[in-house]
Amino acid sequence: MSGRRARIRQKIMLRVHVDPETGCWIWTGPRSGKQGRGAGYPRMSLDGATVAVHRTMFIIEHGPIPPKKQIDHKCRNRLCVNPSPDHLEMVTHLRNMLRRDAAKRGEQKHDHGGREDRAAKPGKP
16 A cells, blocks of 8 residues: 555544444544535545545555445445445446435445345345
8 A cells, every 4th residue: 555545544543433333434524514415424635626535545445446436335334434344345327326315225235244235136035
């Protein structure tokens, strides 16, 4: 990991509380507003710009996010910035929306360590 990435990661981790039960890395710093599509997501200032912390952690650990890809919180916790595949996953917009809708209907399950994700295969039990 480059020196810059390590410094950014360290800055992020200063504002993280690790939930021992779920494995979520809970952001305790600033968040986006309370309304709108980006409401409630972790935000921080980085080189004079406001950035999404979960996306920044994903990039630090896994590399760039290609155009038309999004980062989905598989753990369904918007404040989680844990870059592990059980918590953050790069997906298409469609996959992200399918999972969101399934979670709202109570169909998506996530056991914080397993791979069960009913929304990953629409129409399958």
